[in-house]
Amino acid sequence: MSDQDILLLFKNGQREKAFKRLYGLYPRIEKLILSKGGSKADANDVFQEALIILYRNLKTSNFKLTASFYTYIYSVSRFVWSDLQKSHTKQQLQELNAQEVQIFQEVIEEKKYQLAERAFLELGERCQQLLQLFYHKTMSFKDIAKVMQFKSSKIAKNQKYKCLQKAKTIYQTKLQSVQSSRS
Template identity: 25%
Template sequence: MRDDFFLNALVKEDKKVILSIYKNNLPKVKKFVLQNKGNKEDAEDVFQRALLQIGVRYRREKFCITTSFDAYLFTVCKNLWRRELNKYKKEVTNNDVVELYNEENDNSLALIEQKRQELFMEKLNVISDNCREILLMFFAKTSYAEIVQVTNYSSEVVVRQRVFKCKKKLTEIIKADKRYNSLREI
């Protein structure tokens, strides 16, 4: 199924398709949230917010998902949950602890983070197949020794050098994109 099928279903509020999205994706999100200091209700809330955010964004600006819809949704949920864990930053003023939180700012930052992820994935698909393979293993925390076994490289030193060069190339490609400056840290 094309991923815009799911995006259109969210916009049209197609209950049957949305129920299938819940059935296929909510268990993975629950597992992630439970493993990261959350509970079942937190997971359901994050999942609902992610669907709402994706639907609203797609209604405003049609965009393409370069991965599967399920992977995209899971990434949005992970980002929302991580943001949720970080949102109650504490500031000490005159021996009082003040919790800082601004929902509007939080939603804007979540959207920027989502767009950054999309730019990263888009540019990762532009670099050579070899670099993409090496970087995906590196980002998945695969050891250099394991990368040597999987690839044709002769040693861990060569793999380290290749990872460095590929990261540098990916960074250059990302920075050359006109969207980069608008997505930098605020």
Template identity: 75%
Template sequence: MSDEKIMALFKNGQRNKAFRELYKLYPRIEKLILSKGGTKADANDVFQEALIILNRNLEKSDFKLTSSFYTYLYSVSRFVWKDSQKQFSKQELRQLEGEEVSILDAVIEEKKYRTAEQAFRELGERCQQLLQRFYLKKMSFKAIAEVMQFKSEKIAKNQKYKCLQKAKDIYRNQFKTAKS
């Protein structure tokens, strides 16, 4: 199937069909990762992450695919693999151009997103519930205090602050660990 037809599937909300077509590219990405010393499991992980990055970018209104899907996924996979192996030299980073820079940015953003998700999962259940009620359900502090049995809105607000601080601390520690 042509790239234009795959893009049309995405635009028409037929993501499952589009991804089925993109999965046909997997053997070529697997070959790349195996040639770089990775395993089949590594190749699968890298390809999944490349698809997630592609999907997130396709959801952005300003994203333009300027190459074929294969070229894009190959580049993203190469960057994901090199990043996971901490193989980027300063020289290589300085020589990146155009789309390579945006691909590396997308890889880094995805890494930050995953780290933030992990930090949220490491919070206690009560903090998770409080933050979800505030940010996702858009509940007021008064409503949160009632539902979660805090004595006042002020206590709910203070608890939200403490939960956010805890999440930020976990995130920073995880990101430091991931970088080293």
């Protein structure tokens, strides 16, 4: 069946017959996509997209087929594949950038953790003990007051607050020092 016969099928509303004829071109398009590093699934997607583009163009009144259907579909398939490759490469770069950002954030978190650990170690022994009893052993202020020989649980609570403020100040100072050394 000639290209003109296929065009007539489209014009007469016999799309299914026309598309059946065009599907005969698929093996050649598949070969093209496979030679460009694509898979059979990629070839199928590209061919479908080329047929959709062809059909949209056929529906416009000013479309004229100036080459064979094979040449037209082959050219469209090449462009579709090229666009897919570009978008795939762009997506890979975005994923890589997202991974790099994630790793960078993890490194920053680790550095912050190390700074917090150093700040904790610079606290006095009593503050370290109080914070460990509260956070690690999850003791109540009443029990902490007994262990640390405070007069009341309220004093233990106030001491914990003061220790945290001191640790925060040390941490902020260290963080600013690290940030200014990078500048």
